[in-house]
Amino acid sequence: MQALLSGQGLVKSFGRLRAVDGVDIAVHPGEALGIVGPNGAGKTTLFGALAGAFPLSAGTIRLDGAAITALPAARRCALGIARTHQIPRPFLGLSVFENVQVAARAGGALDADASVGTAAGILSRTGLHDLANRPAGALGLLDRKRLELARALATQPRVLLLDEIGGGLTEAELEQLVALILGLKAQGLTIVWIEHILHALLQVIDRLVCMAQGRVLAEGAPQTVMADAQVRAAYLGSDPE
Amino acid sequence: MTEPHLLPMPKGDRRLILSAGALLILLALLPLVAPAQAIDKLTQLGIYVLLAVMWNLLAGYAGLVSVGQQAFVGLGGYAMVRLVEAGLGPFPALVLAPFLVALVAWPLAWFVLRLRLGEFAIAMWVIAEVFRGLVMFDPLVQGETGTSVLALNAIDADTRRLAIYLLSLVAASAALAGSFVLLRGRLGAEAQAIRDDEEAAASVGVSTFRVKRLIFVAAAAGCALAGTLWLASAITFQPRTGFGIQWTVFMLFMVLTGGLGTFLGPVVGAVLLMGLQEAFGDFGAWYLFGVGALSVAFALALPGGLVGLWSARRGREPLSMRRRLSAGEG
Ligand SMILES: Nc1ncnc2c1ncn2[C@@H]1O[C@H](COP(=O)(O)OP(=O)(O)O)[C@@H](O)[C@H]1O
Ligand SMILES: [Mg+2]
Numbered sequence: 017m018q019a020l021l022s023g024q025g026l027v028k029s030f031g032r033l034r035a036v037d038g039v040d041i042a043v044h045p046g047e048a049l050g051i052v053g054p055n056g057a058g059k060t061t062l063f064g065a066l067a068g069a070f071p072l073s074a075g076t077i078r079l080d081g082a083a084i085t086a087l088p089a090a091r092r093c094a095l096g097i098a099r100t101h102q103i104p105r106p107f108l109g110l111s112v113f114e115n116v117q118v119a120a121r122a123g124g125a126l127d128a129d130a131s132v133g134t135a136a137g138i139l140s141r142t143g144l145h146d147l148a149n150r151p152a153g154a155l156g157l158l159d160r161k162r163l164e165l166a167r168a169l170a171t172q173p174r175v176l177l178l179d180e181i182g183g184g185l186t187e188a189e190l191e192q193l194v195a196l197i198l199g200l201k202a203q204g205l206t207i208v209w210i211e212h213i214l215h216a217l218l219q220v221i222d223r224l225v226c227m228a229q230g231r232v233l234a235e236g237a238p239q240t241v242m243a244d245a246q247v248r249a250a251y252l253g254s255d256p257e
Numbered sequence: 258m259t260e261p262h263l264l265p266m267p268k269g270d271r272r273l274i275l276s277a278g279a280l281l282i283l284l285a286l287l288p289l290v291a292p293a294q295a296i297d298k299l300t301q302l303g304i305y306v307l308l309a310v311m312w313n314l315l316a317g318y319a320g321l322v323s324v325g326q327q328a329f330v331g332l333g334g335y336a337m338v339r340l341v342e343a344g345l346g347p348f349p350a351l352v353l354a355p356f357l358v359a360l361v362a363w364p365l366a367w368f369v370l371r372l373r374l375g376e377f378a379i380a381m382w383v384i385a386e387v388f389r390g391l392v393m394f395d396p397l398v399q400g401e402t403g404t405s406v407l408a409l410n411a412i413d414a415d416t417r418r419l420a421i422y423l424l425s426l427v428a429a430s431a432a433l434a435g436s437f438v439l440l441r442g443r444l445g446a447e448a449q450a451i452r453d454d455e456e457a458a459a460s461v462g463v464s465t466f467r468v469k470r471l472i473f474v475a476a477a478a479g480c481a482l483a484g485t486l487w488l489a490s491a492i493t494f495q496p497r498t499g500f501g502i503q504w505t506v507f508m509l510f511m512v513l514t515g516g517l518g519t520f521l522g523p524v525v526g527a528v529l530l531m532g533l534q535e536a537f538g539d540f541g542a543w544y545l546f547g548v549g550a551l552s553v554a555f556a557l558a559l560p561g562g563l564v565g566l567w568s569a570r571r572g573r574e575p576l577s578m579r580r581r582l583s584a585g586e587g
Contacts, residue, residue: 089459
């Protein structure tokens with residue numbers, strides 16, 4: 017089966033640091049792929065590379081087999097790649113609703129009328145409905161994370177890149193989040209999820225990648241990867257619960 | 258429960274718009290009764306409102322802080338001089354010149370909009386100086402001396418005054434109405450998203466360059482129109498004045514005191530500037546310095562300007578760009 021989104025030989029250097037150092041990665045239609053790895057492993061940088069936040073130092077990114085390496089972030093979003101940011105980046109001067117609506121119109125190519133209903137639906141789904149008319153700048157961290165997810169969903173993605181969206185949630189909130197992501201998966205959305213909270217991640221993913229120092233350390237069935245000696249070693253000091 | 262929908266514009270805002278419409282009609286009829294001097298002042302006010310709306314569009318809604326908008330004010334005047342020289346009537350030239358300036362701004366956008374915030378601001382100032390230098394080479398302009406649009410003198414003074422007044426009134430109202438519609442639509446939301454976080458805006462599909470270029474070019478044309486209106490009332494074009502930094506000082510002052518990123522801020526700021534000019538305008542360089550200092554003071558002490566203060570007291574901004582969803586509190 018052809019990968020929906022893939023990267024071959026991906027390298028991203030910041031000065032002398034190779035934050036992503038020769039990564040091959042692929043996610044298939046409808047699949048949920050997990051990514052774990054210690055802080056600084058290059059996970060977030062990998063998302064930036066896939067979403068087109070910056071130019072790559074080397075490598076090729078493909079969507080449905082066609083190279084999209086040269087496309088800017090906005091075009092990639094229009095083609096169906098959506099990401100959340102690990103540190104939320106809301107549009108502070110817009111309301112919560114407007115944050116989501118602008119994504120629905122720009123990335124999702126919805127017209128004005130359709131975008132209102134879609135945005136409202138997504139706000140309900142992500143638990144932000146009651147805050148719709150609040151300025152995004154007034155939100156706390158957890159609601160800002162919800163807004164990241166809501167905004168990404170509003171762009172009508174085919175593949176959703178989630179970056180540590182579960183951090184800081186209570187168990188009950190985590191349960192809701194897992195249910196929401198499973199629901200999205202059931203709708204056919206392809207998911208790549210970077211997460212430290214393994215028990216939540218493992219409820220969702222079909223396959224797991226472990227990164228360390230810019231490289232893929234291990235890849236495969238979640239339980240196999242978690243049992244890998246190298247993976248355990250990489251996680252020492254950043255205990256996976 | 259009904260389908261989620263956008264709430265209609267608040268009653269207060271609708272009343273404001275109706276009053277603005279009524280005011281516009283009164284202003285259009287004013288020349289029938291008002292003395293020439295008052296008409297001249299109001300012409301100037303219209304030009305100030307136009308300039309302030311443009312700078313607010315750039316800095317307040319798109320995050321494009323330019324200290325070189327005089328580049329387009331001056332270029333507008335110069336383009337009008339050249340068009341008249343080429344045989345066009347002064348009023349057609351006045352209207353056409355901003356379109357020519359837009360043609361210059363379009364490719365320029367490609368260079369300057371790639372720059373980061375501070376670099377963009379400075380680059381615009383450098384560009385204004387370069388334009389001024391180039392225009393001074395034109396033998397028609399004769400360096401510092403400048404040139405006059407003598408064709409304007411051929412028109413009877415009262416007719417000319419009335420025409421320029423009405424044009425300035427139309428220009429200011431069109432800038433206000435146009436930006437209101439623009440900002441409340443998709444483009445406005447996208448511009449504000451870019452202002453708040455350009456990278457995040459791109460990540461949700463906003464074509465950041467396209468949006469910024471549109472606003473940049475529109476603001477260039479608006480500033481050029483202010484330049485041609487100014488020239489039409491002053492008759493003489495001098496590079497030092499046309500491309501003068503005072504335009505930017507005025508724009509900064511009006512937008513910062515009125516309220517950066519508020520719709521009514523530029524109007525309030527323009528009225529305030531006219532008032533200051535009436536009181537202290539004779540103090541020359543000191544006046545300009547005072548206006549600058551006051552802008553800085555406002556930026557530091559009252560970042561939302563006077564409209565921000567008003568909104569804080571009232572609990573909401575008059576003629577706000579925020580679109581509210583039917584359900585949900587807050
Ligand atoms: N914009 C940047 N400039 C310089 N270094 C960066 C930048 N972004 C990330 N890095 C560095 O790249 C490495 C990988 O970071 P990141 O991708 O955020 O890791 P992870 O998400 O796995 O924690 C880190 O050493 C980080 O300091
Ligand atoms: Mg990270």
